[in-house]
Amino acid sequence: MAEAPPSAPPTGTTASPPDGAPLRYADIGPRTRRGGFARSRFVATMKYILPGLAMLLLVVVVAWPEFASDDDRFLIPEAVGPIGTSRPQVLNARVLGVDSKARPFQITAETSALKNEGGREFYLLEQPKADIVLEDGSWVALTAVDGQYEEETKFLYLVGDVNVFHDAGHEFRTPKARFNLDDRSAAGDDPVEGQGPLGTLKSEGFRIFDGGDRVLFTGKAQMQVFRSARELQ
Numbered sequence: 001m002a003e004a005p006p007s008a009p010p011t012g013t014t015a016s017p018p019d020g021a022p023l024r025y026a027d028i029g030p031r032t033r034r035g036g037f038a039r040s041r042f043v044a045t046m047k048y049i050l051p052g053l054a055m056l057l058l059v060v061v062v063a064w065p066e067f068a069s070d071d072d073r074f075l076i077p078e079a080v081g082p083i084g085t086s087r088p089q090v091l092n093a094r095v096l097g098v099d100s101k102a103r104p105f106q107i108t109a110e111t112s113a114l115k116n117e118g119g120r121e122f123y124l125l126e127q128p129k130a131d132i133v134l135e136d137g138s139w140v141a142l143t144a145v146d147g148q149y150e151e152e153t154k155f156l157y158l159v160g161d162v163n164v165f166h167d168a169g170h171e172f173r174t175p176k177a178r179f180n181l182d183d184r185s186a187a188g189d190d191p192v193e194g195q196g197p198l199g200t201l202k203s204e205g206f207r208i209f210d211g212g213d214r215v216l217f218t219g220k221a222q223m224q225v226f227r228s229a230r231e232l233q
Contacts, residue, residue: 134212154182170196184211199225
Protein backbone atom coordinates (compact mmCIF):
# COMPACT_ATOMS: atom_id res chain seq x y z
CA MET A 1 0.00 0.00 0.00
CA ALA A 2 1.58 3.22 -1.02
CA GLU A 3 2.16 5.89 1.57
CA ALA A 4 0.46 9.17 1.15
CA PRO A 5 2.78 12.06 0.55
CA PRO A 6 3.19 14.47 3.43
CA SER A 7 0.53 17.14 3.34
CA ALA A 8 1.67 20.62 2.58
CA PRO A 9 0.95 23.32 5.09
CA PRO A 10 -2.26 25.19 4.50
CA THR A 11 -1.95 28.09 2.21
CA GLY A 12 -2.29 31.57 3.67
CA THR A 13 -0.71 30.62 7.05
CA THR A 14 1.97 33.00 8.33
CA ALA A 15 3.83 31.30 11.14
CA SER A 16 6.73 33.71 10.85
CA PRO A 17 7.26 36.96 9.07
CA PRO A 18 8.52 36.75 5.54
CA ASP A 19 12.22 37.11 5.04
CA GLY A 20 13.20 40.69 4.74
CA ALA A 21 9.96 42.06 6.29
CA PRO A 22 10.48 45.04 8.59
CA LEU A 23 10.64 44.05 12.28
CA ARG A 24 8.06 46.63 13.26
CA TYR A 25 5.43 44.61 11.48
CA ALA A 26 6.38 41.41 13.22
CA ASP A 27 4.02 42.00 16.16
CA ILE A 28 1.00 42.76 14.00
CA GLY A 29 -1.82 40.39 14.81
CA PRO A 30 -4.13 39.44 17.66
CA ARG A 31 -2.80 40.41 21.12
CA THR A 32 -3.63 39.17 24.56
CA ARG A 33 -4.93 41.94 26.99
CA ARG A 34 -2.57 42.40 29.94
CA GLY A 35 -2.81 44.14 33.32
CA GLY A 36 -6.54 44.75 33.24
CA PHE A 37 -7.32 42.40 36.10
CA ALA A 38 -4.43 43.69 38.27
CA ARG A 39 -5.52 47.28 37.75
CA SER A 40 -9.06 46.47 38.80
CA ARG A 41 -7.81 44.84 42.01
CA PHE A 42 -5.67 47.91 42.82
CA VAL A 43 -8.59 50.32 42.37
CA ALA A 44 -10.85 48.15 44.50
CA THR A 45 -8.24 47.94 47.24
CA MET A 46 -7.72 51.74 47.29
CA LYS A 47 -11.47 52.24 47.78
CA TYR A 48 -11.06 50.69 51.24
CA ILE A 49 -7.58 51.96 52.16
CA LEU A 50 -8.01 55.67 51.37
CA PRO A 51 -11.12 56.21 53.57
CA GLY A 52 -9.33 54.35 56.35
CA LEU A 53 -6.28 56.61 56.10
CA ALA A 54 -8.49 59.71 56.11
CA MET A 55 -10.26 58.53 59.26
CA LEU A 56 -6.92 57.75 60.97
CA LEU A 57 -5.60 61.22 60.12
CA LEU A 58 -8.74 62.83 61.57
CA VAL A 59 -8.36 60.88 64.82
CA VAL A 60 -4.71 61.94 65.14
CA VAL A 61 -5.58 65.62 64.62
CA VAL A 62 -8.35 65.53 67.23
CA ALA A 63 -6.41 63.52 69.81
CA TRP A 64 -3.02 65.22 69.43
CA PRO A 65 -3.61 67.94 72.10
CA GLU A 66 -4.30 65.20 74.65
CA PHE A 67 -0.79 63.83 74.14
CA ALA A 68 0.92 67.24 74.29
CA SER A 69 3.17 68.00 77.24
CA ASP A 70 1.48 69.60 80.25
CA ASP A 71 4.31 72.12 80.39
CA ASP A 72 3.31 73.40 76.94
CA ARG A 73 -0.43 73.34 77.59
CA PHE A 74 -0.42 75.22 80.90
CA LEU A 75 2.52 77.59 80.46
CA ILE A 76 1.52 81.02 81.82
CA PRO A 77 3.33 83.91 80.13
CA GLU A 78 4.84 86.47 82.44
CA ALA A 79 4.65 90.22 81.97
CA VAL A 80 6.34 93.19 83.53
CA GLY A 81 4.52 94.23 86.69
CA PRO A 82 3.71 97.76 87.85
CA ILE A 83 6.94 98.03 89.86
CA GLY A 84 9.11 96.66 87.05
CA THR A 85 9.37 93.05 88.26
CA SER A 86 8.40 90.05 86.17
CA ARG A 87 5.21 88.37 87.42
CA PRO A 88 1.89 87.10 86.03
CA GLN A 89 -0.73 89.82 85.60
CA VAL A 90 -4.51 90.03 85.49
CA LEU A 91 -5.97 92.37 82.88
CA ASN A 92 -9.04 94.50 83.66
CA ALA A 93 -8.99 93.44 87.28
CA ARG A 94 -11.95 94.17 89.59
CA VAL A 95 -12.42 93.76 93.33
CA LEU A 96 -15.87 93.97 94.93
CA GLY A 97 -16.33 94.23 98.69
CA VAL A 98 -18.27 95.64 101.61
CA ASP A 99 -17.07 97.36 104.77
CA SER A 100 -17.96 96.59 108.38
CA LYS A 101 -21.30 98.38 107.92
CA ALA A 102 -22.16 96.48 104.72
CA ARG A 103 -21.49 99.52 102.53
CA PRO A 104 -20.25 98.43 99.08
CA PHE A 105 -17.08 99.48 97.32
CA GLN A 106 -15.43 98.54 94.05
CA ILE A 107 -11.82 98.72 92.82
CA THR A 108 -10.87 98.32 89.17
CA ALA A 109 -7.52 98.51 87.38
CA GLU A 110 -6.15 98.05 83.89
CA THR A 111 -3.71 95.43 85.19
CA SER A 112 -3.13 93.77 88.54
CA ALA A 113 -0.40 91.51 89.97
CA LEU A 114 -0.11 89.81 93.35
CA LYS A 115 2.81 90.71 95.62
CA ASN A 116 3.81 88.97 98.86
CA GLU A 117 5.83 91.08 101.26
CA GLY A 118 6.62 89.97 104.79
CA GLY A 119 3.72 87.54 104.85
CA ARG A 120 1.28 90.22 103.65
CA GLU A 121 -0.39 90.05 100.25
CA PHE A 122 -0.92 93.14 98.13
CA TYR A 123 -2.56 93.63 94.76
CA LEU A 124 -0.36 95.88 92.65
CA LEU A 125 -2.62 98.06 90.52
CA GLU A 126 -2.04 100.07 87.34
CA GLN A 127 -4.49 102.91 86.66
CA PRO A 128 -6.65 102.03 89.67
CA LYS A 129 -10.16 103.40 90.17
CA ALA A 130 -12.25 103.02 93.31
CA ASP A 131 -15.95 103.76 93.86
CA ILE A 132 -17.06 104.10 97.48
CA VAL A 133 -20.60 104.49 98.80
CA LEU A 134 -20.85 106.54 102.01
CA GLU A 135 -23.31 106.07 104.85
CA ASP A 136 -25.63 108.86 103.65
CA GLY A 137 -25.87 107.28 100.21
CA SER A 138 -23.47 109.67 98.46
CA TRP A 139 -20.43 108.30 96.66
CA VAL A 140 -16.75 109.09 96.21
CA ALA A 141 -14.58 108.20 93.22
CA LEU A 142 -10.80 107.73 93.52
CA THR A 143 -8.28 107.54 90.66
CA ALA A 144 -4.48 107.40 90.46
CA VAL A 145 -1.59 106.23 88.30
CA ASP A 146 -0.56 103.29 90.52
CA GLY A 147 -1.78 101.71 93.71
CA GLN A 148 -1.68 98.80 96.14
CA TYR A 149 -4.60 97.13 97.85
CA GLU A 150 -4.36 94.86 100.88
CA GLU A 151 -7.51 92.77 101.06
CA GLU A 152 -7.03 91.63 104.66
CA THR A 153 -6.97 95.18 106.08
CA LYS A 154 -8.96 96.81 103.24
CA PHE A 155 -6.29 99.49 102.91
CA LEU A 156 -5.85 101.15 99.51
CA TYR A 157 -2.61 103.05 98.82
CA LEU A 158 -2.63 105.37 95.80
CA VAL A 159 0.36 107.09 94.17
CA GLY A 160 0.62 109.55 91.28
CA ASP A 161 -2.00 112.19 90.44
CA VAL A 162 -4.40 110.97 93.11
CA ASN A 163 -7.85 112.44 92.48
CA VAL A 164 -10.73 112.39 94.98
CA PHE A 165 -14.18 113.35 93.69
CA HIS A 166 -17.38 113.60 95.75
CA ASP A 167 -20.73 113.53 93.96
CA ALA A 168 -21.67 116.87 95.59
CA GLY A 169 -19.08 118.52 93.32
CA HIS A 170 -16.08 118.58 95.66
CA GLU A 171 -12.76 117.48 94.19
CA PHE A 172 -9.12 117.59 95.24
CA ARG A 173 -5.78 116.24 93.98
CA THR A 174 -2.63 115.12 95.79
CA PRO A 175 0.49 113.07 94.89
CA LYS A 176 -0.10 110.28 97.43
CA ALA A 177 -2.87 109.14 99.77
CA ARG A 178 -4.02 106.12 101.79
CA PHE A 179 -7.62 105.04 102.28
CA ASN A 180 -9.18 102.68 104.79
CA LEU A 181 -12.15 101.26 102.90
CA ASP A 182 -13.47 99.56 106.04
CA ASP A 183 -14.21 102.71 108.07
CA ARG A 184 -14.07 105.19 105.13
CA SER A 185 -11.18 107.20 106.64
CA ALA A 186 -8.29 108.60 104.61
CA ALA A 187 -5.08 110.58 105.03
CA GLY A 188 -2.31 112.23 103.04
CA ASP A 189 0.74 114.29 103.94
CA ASP A 190 1.50 115.79 100.54
CA PRO A 191 0.29 119.10 99.06
CA VAL A 192 -3.42 119.24 98.22
CA GLU A 193 -5.24 121.35 95.65
CA GLY A 194 -9.01 121.29 95.37
CA GLN A 195 -12.16 123.03 94.32
CA GLY A 196 -15.88 122.77 94.89
CA PRO A 197 -19.13 124.72 94.73
CA LEU A 198 -17.87 127.12 97.44
CA GLY A 199 -14.40 127.88 96.05
CA THR A 200 -10.81 126.59 95.82
CA LEU A 201 -8.29 125.51 98.46
CA LYS A 202 -4.68 124.55 99.01
CA SER A 203 -3.13 122.75 101.97
CA GLU A 204 -0.16 120.61 103.00
CA GLY A 205 -2.20 117.49 103.76
CA PHE A 206 -5.63 116.17 104.62
CA ARG A 207 -7.53 113.83 106.93
CA ILE A 208 -11.01 112.31 106.45
CA PHE A 209 -12.92 111.17 109.55
CA ASP A 210 -16.32 109.84 110.58
CA GLY A 211 -16.98 107.80 107.48
CA GLY A 212 -16.41 110.76 105.18
CA ASP A 213 -18.59 113.25 107.04
CA ARG A 214 -15.64 115.37 108.22
CA VAL A 215 -12.60 116.53 106.23
CA LEU A 216 -9.63 118.29 107.78
CA PHE A 217 -6.99 120.06 105.66
CA THR A 218 -3.68 120.18 107.54
CA GLY A 219 -0.61 122.43 107.54
CA LYS A 220 -0.72 125.82 105.90
CA ALA A 221 -4.17 125.95 104.32
CA GLN A 222 -5.54 128.60 102.00
CA MET A 223 -9.11 128.86 100.73
CA GLN A 224 -10.68 131.22 98.23
CA VAL A 225 -14.47 131.53 98.43
CA PHE A 226 -16.48 132.32 95.30
CA ARG A 227 -18.58 135.49 95.42
CA SER A 228 -21.66 133.55 94.40
CA ALA A 229 -21.17 131.30 97.43
CA ARG A 230 -21.01 134.36 99.70
CA GLU A 231 -24.24 135.69 98.26
CA LEU A 232 -25.92 132.34 98.94
CA GLN A 233 -24.91 132.62 102.57
